[in-house]
Amino acid sequence: MAEESLDLIEEFIKTRDELQKRSFSSVDWDVDYLLMNETLIPCRMALSQKECAFMYMDSQSKENNEILAGEILQLPIWLARELYSRGFVGIDYPDFLSSKMSNALRTDPCSVDLNNISPYFFQVSVIFLGLLQDELFLKVILESFRSRLEKLFLVSIYLHLPNSSESSKMNNDHTQVFLKSLTSIEKDMLEESSISYFESANALYCRRVK
Incomplete structure (x- = not known):
């Protein structure tokens, strides 16, 4: 389980760094692109993960710093897409x-x-529905x-x-x-x-x- 938690954190950091590198380059700078990727999507944890309570978007504190399997997190779509593709989370339909x-x-x-x-309704919808096919x-x-x-x-x-x-x-x-x-x-x-x-x-x- 510790290795799985480490993998999740590494994927988070890797994806975040790649997005920042792309977004702040002279070629790909696009404010709308950044804001669109911050749209929150409800995600259900597939496995319990320790040391990952920082992923709660409402900044609530958790004594054991753990997210349990089945818990629902509101994650930005750029992160939800990456974690979903790797099987760390399931995705629920947003309102x-x-x-x-x-x-x-x-x-x-x-x-x-x-x-x-x-x-960014259309852009987010196309990305989201494409993920779920x-x-x-x-x-x-x-x-x-x-x-x-x-x-x-x-x-x-x-x-x-x-x-x-x-x-x-x-x-x-x-x-x-x-x-x-x-x-x-x-x-x-x-x-x-x-x-x-x-x-x-x-x-x-x-x-x-x-």
Whole structure:
């Protein structure tokens, strides 16, 4: 058991160091990537482990500094993924990937405030469901992303061309609610569409001036 505990600690330190090395390199620095990897996932210990109470995210103290088999820990997804792949922990579905969420996304994905649930909902969901090989739920996530992108496209038209026929359909309270519900990646895509639009408009203006 002592050897297993040592292995777990070594894997923790190794994975943490690798992530830090990657994250703080000049090439891979990405704040969203770091924050996304801190999303907490419920993990169930497969074996009792001594000297590992530091893994409790709520900093609670344990007299014997031991985590018992079956105990549930809230671990960041970067750590949960590594420990799960090595058989140290099992993974439970988090609340934001419950059957209730699946039903809500099937009904109307554009009405769900995903930003309030997690700014990195789609990235975390794809990683998590990929680990558990839950293809049915993963399909729901991808279809939801596609539906929201379709609406995001119409919203971008409304923002860039407010007098167009399509924009008139989007000028309502539902659009404002939808904009507030956008996840990090959706906001990036909307911002990118704005940059592309203004670059295209500027290029067209320059050609006309010439």
